[in-house]
Ligand SMILES: *[C@@H]1O[C@H](CO)[C@@H](O)[C@H](O)[C@H]1NC(C)=O
Ligand SMILES: *[C@@H]1O[C@H](CO)[C@@H](O)[C@H](O)[C@H]1NC(C)=O
Ligand SMILES: *[C@@H]1O[C@H](CO)[C@@H](O)[C@H](O)[C@H]1NC(C)=O
Ligand SMILES: *[C@@H]1O[C@H](CO)[C@@H](O)[C@H](O)[C@H]1NC(C)=O
Ligand SMILES: *[C@@H]1O[C@H](CO)[C@@H](O)[C@H](O)[C@H]1NC(C)=O
Ligand SMILES: *[C@@H]1O[C@H](CO)[C@@H](O)[C@H](O)[C@H]1NC(C)=O
Ligand SMILES: *[C@@H]1O[C@H](CO)[C@@H](O)[C@H](O)[C@H]1NC(C)=O
């Protein structure tokens with residue numbers, strides 16, 4: 001059996017192996033599996049191949065683990081850039097053909113430290129393993145360090161001038177020469193000055209930083225002052241211009257390396273105004289693009305996979321964008337008996353998580369004793385009353401609200417304090433709001449409820465319930481056929497004796513419970529939801 005995470009991983013493969021081309025380069029997502037691998041090594045290889053075939057930019061981590069000796073890895077040659085880290089571990093092949101990898105950005109690091117980690121690449125009981133790093137174009141690691149250890153047969157890694165590659169000189173560098181390096185490794189070609197990735201003439205390490213004139217503040221293409229690369233270049237360059245870079249430190253705007261992509265608004269110094277920029281581009285990884293790729297949304301001026309939690313997705317002029325939500329973001333959820341909860345009978349401990357952050361319930365909310373107290377027969381535990389607070393975000397229920405059970409000692413329905421509308425599009429015996437035989441509830445506290453669009457209200461035998469009689473239910477109804485069937489609750493005279501009455505700041509329209517925030521309308525003024533005696537400008 002494979003653990004569930006691998007099965008999930010497989011589903012992802014099917015969906016994600018769509019190499020995107022909108023930046024002019026083919027971009028693919030990386031992985032986040034660390035050392036966990038599939039037990040089927042054939043699948044492990046095929047998965048790797050599917051992920052990276054024809055991929056030039058890995059937006060994420062490149063993880064090459066548990067690959068057998070004689071696999072054809074030449075597809076890795078297409079990769080030029082990795083935004084996260086590169087992990088090469090537990091493999092048995094002898095050559096790593098990442099020949100065109102130019103830059104590792106290290107936006108994520110392995111073990112929080114390494115942008116490049118290469119270890120345990122040999123067969124324990126065999127005489128083979130990784131011999132050569134084919135990283136001959138690697139000239140830049142923007143963030144993070146390098147870890148190379150326990151590669152029994154690896155040659156030349158200890159000849160590499162890693163500080164020339166690593167940007168941050170404080171990053172951790174741990175390159176342990178293999179026991180092999182003194183004995184059977186061939187020396188670097190004599191043209192390499194002792195630094196190489198392999199023994200051949202074309203495998204010399206090309207230095208682009210430590211050989212520069214002092215005046216260069218980054219990399220260079222020769223030793224003279226006139227050989228400095230443009231400051232936006234990463235990894236090196238062919239010449240001094242921003243279009244001569246091997247790779248870009250920040251963004252690639254159609255071949256030129258820039259600090260930021262053309263912004264949506266530009267300042268016009270003659271009119272002193274921000275003006276719309278027709279040449280604006282969005283940032284997409286390290287690229288500037290005119291249009292975000294399919295399945296990406298625009299957040300401010302970037303392409304993102306999904307809007308952040310305080311924003312919602314809208315479509316404007318055929319562009320999907322994230323805009324800030326006023327208050328909390330709308331989220332529509334299935335109610336009991338609808339969609340994903342089609343077969344559910346009641347809200348219970350097994351489904352309550354599905355109501356997190358929901359503002360609109362498409363369907364009904366039903367609370368039965370099997371939900372509140374649990375259902376031993378179906379192995380469902382009691383509901384933690386605290387969890388009912390998930391309903392505090394609900395503003396609309398399109399169907400009905402049916403409460404036939406409620407946690408012991410919970411004296412109100414205040415978790416519905418933001419409920420504005422009960423739609424009554426589906427009814428329960430003609431009823432859209434039902435509260436039956438609840439011994440603990442003394443106040444409804446539906447402080448936001450403004451409309452019951454269809455169906456009747458049925459509220460009986462709630463022995464402690466007060467305040468219900470102060471509410472003009474007709475004013476909440478939408479049609480003239482709706483009725484309020486309210487009986488056998490606590491006697492209003494008893495309520496008055498017990499001071500279960502509306503706050504004096506409420507108008508005669510009534511209230512949902514004690515306190516000045518439960519009024520249907522105010523006698524004097526309201527501040528936010530609360531009724532106040534006088535308006536004070538300084539308190540709002
Ligand atoms: C490896 O695969 C590539 C295509 O990805 C192919 O061109 C090449 O001939 C293969 N090499 C071997 C040794 O099978
Ligand atoms: C890799 O380096 C070789 C020279 O060593 C160069 O011809 C080739 O263009 C480089 N590849 C990339 C992607 O920069
Ligand atoms: C390398 O040699 C040392 C000492 O000779 C030994 O302890 C270590 O296990 C060897 N490492 C490998 C990977 O064979
Ligand atoms: C910038 O992107 C273009 C494709 O849009 C690519 O051909 C070019 O090599 C990239 N330049 C750098 C410096 O990464
Ligand atoms: C609910 O919203 C919060 C805050 O907006 C967010 O952090 C959280 O991930 C959301 N949870 C779910 C399940 O949507
Ligand atoms: C309800 O309150 C009573 C009296 O305070 C207490 O004995 C009982 O355990 C409470 N029940 C729950 C479910 O908290
Ligand atoms: C409500 O209570 C009354 C009297 O206490 C009882 O006759 C009636 O059957 C109860 N109704 C329901 C629906 O339980």
Ligand SMILES: *[C@@H]1O[C@H](CO)[C@@H](O)[C@H](O)[C@H]1NC(C)=O
Pocket residue numbers: 472473474475
């Ligand atoms: C209740 O509200 C309805 C409609 O808003 C109104 O016609 C009726 O007079 C109100 N009843 C009382 C007792 O205020």
